[in-house]
Amino acid sequence: MKVDFEAEYRSSYGRVFGLCLRLLGGTVLAEDAAQVAFVRAYRALDRYDPAQPFAAWVVGIARNHCIDLLRRRRHGELRFGDEAAELAAAESESTEGIDALVISERGGRVRAAIAALPEKYRLPILLAYYDDASYDEIAEALGLSRNHVGVLLLRGKQALRKTLAPSEEESR
């Protein structure tokens, strides 16, 4: 089956660009990264399996490319901390989730809080909840174990809960 690349490009660009924007943080950088992802997809078109949705395939390429860029920005290494230490810290935290209502009311604040997270929490959270990537996919992209991904997501969400917890005045 022949792929209509132009049509697929137009329909999946938004999602790819959105991912690049969330991961890299700048419009120009995101445009460039999205373009690179599509160029790579174009070149590798003969290796594309039409059974898989096209958008998911390009998003995978874009995900890897963005992580490469971030890694290069950090001089070749992204640090995700020690799994055991992170786990110990996670288990000692209180377990209240963020009120879903709070998140839906304050979408902008939530995005800002995510953007302000340390990279080791920010990347897994974006990949899991924007990209809809599975734990296995995140683990592969970041070069971590599946459990480590779970720990980082948990820690990231705990940090978000702290930032987003209604202040004394608000809860009154």
Next chain:
Amino acid sequence: MTHPTELALAMLADDALEAHDAVEVEQHLAGCDRCAAHVAALREESQALEAALAYDPASVSVPEFVKPASVRAMVTGSVVVLLIAASFSTARGLIDVSVPDAVKWFNPFNAGGAVNLLVRAGTFLLSDRGSQLASSIVETLGGIVIMLLLLWTASVLGRRIRGPMMMACIACAFALQPSRSEAVEIRHEHEGSVLIPADETIDDTLIALGDTVEVNGNVSGDLIALGRRVIIRGNVAGLVITGGESVTLDGSVDGSVLAGAETLNVSSRRIGRNLFGGGESVNVTDTSNIEQNMLVGGEKVTLAGHVGHDVLGGGEELEVASTIGGALTTYSKRMTLLAPAHVAGDVHAHGVEKKDHVVVSPGAVIGGQLITELDKMDLEKNRYLTAHFYGWELVWLAAAFVAGFALLWVVPALQRVPFDGVGDALRSGSYGMVALVATPIIAVLACITVIGIPVGAIALMAWCAGVYLAKVVVAQLIGSRVLDAVAEREEHFAVSLLVGLLILTFATNLPFVGGVIGFIVTVVGLGLLVLFVHDVIFDDEPIEGV
């Protein structure tokens, strides 16, 4: 009752728990309202996060997809650009005008201060290829350059062959470095002095490091001596590499000498091969005897004694009283040839400020011709005030625009070269620097063998095209970024190219810093081109992890 861990509950909420663990936790939830409620809250939290992060694809304007360049398109592009550049050069030759500095950008053989110097050095090597100096430099630098090139190729070609390439590099390094002795002896005194007394003979290569290093004895291998003060009085059978605040070389050396120091004094009665020296003040006394060539540079350089072949000297002020078996080439503001200087070949004085800054004393003898080349920059001090300057600047701009337009039209992927801030600038800068320096040297090396001449010629042509087009690539990058920031809609690439070229023309013509900017632009642009060509030829990343 033991509750599941927070991690297990969170992973269950994300449907990420292994099947058998999930069953276990689910069973617990059936009997524990607290944990069940917590998982429900976590699920809601995840969904809410997804909703908060969701990006409305409709809000993005989809830019036109730029198809990647094929190798064929790049070759066509390069040929087109070379033809354009060649036709401009021919036209210039036909109308027989001398090219002012302002259009030096247009001419790939004359691309700004530092590049210019490199090209000059290259052409110097080519023109004196038969001479000892050239072959000695080639011999000394060849190994290093080949190694650098192999390392560079290895890093460019990627992980798969990096290992074997490294081995090849190391093998090359050994093959190119004939070892004169088996072992290395290291003498190291952090703050004190290292002294090799006159009656001591070191039967190995000696590495001596200390505040003061004094070598009075003999060394049968190579000598590497580094310190604040270095004095070498003994005899060295191999090569001498030395550096420090003050270096005095008195002994006899069978090999070459590489020396760098604030004050460098050489009065060796014999240097069997070449002397490469640099420093603030360089003084080669009349007792010294260098059997092959001498290459020295410094703020104040005084040369005497005997040199078997050629001398290449650079510096603010140069005084030569040596007997020179070959030619004397200098790059300095002032050059004085003092008696009893005797130069068997030509004397070529480059870059002097005024004609009378080259002085030949009555007792000095020149066997060949005296050729003086004035420093053009000084002659054109007020170039900004001439209509000539602006006229040629326009010609340059038009030529670069035509060449750039042709390039970007044939290879549209270059309209948007990926570039992510300082890291990429450094990365492409380092690639560009290697390409800039290594390519012409490799090409010259290749030209030495008959089979290599076509390869060398093609490499030189590609290099020239690359050096010229480097600015186009950077101009397009700058132009598109500037327009991205100020323009409301996406502009045609011709507009961003023109904007970028205008900015670059202005920046590179700034007094004092213009030359440096031009050089940086060339290096970064060349690196971007190298990386781009590499990506086109070797890019197979999409299969990884997809």
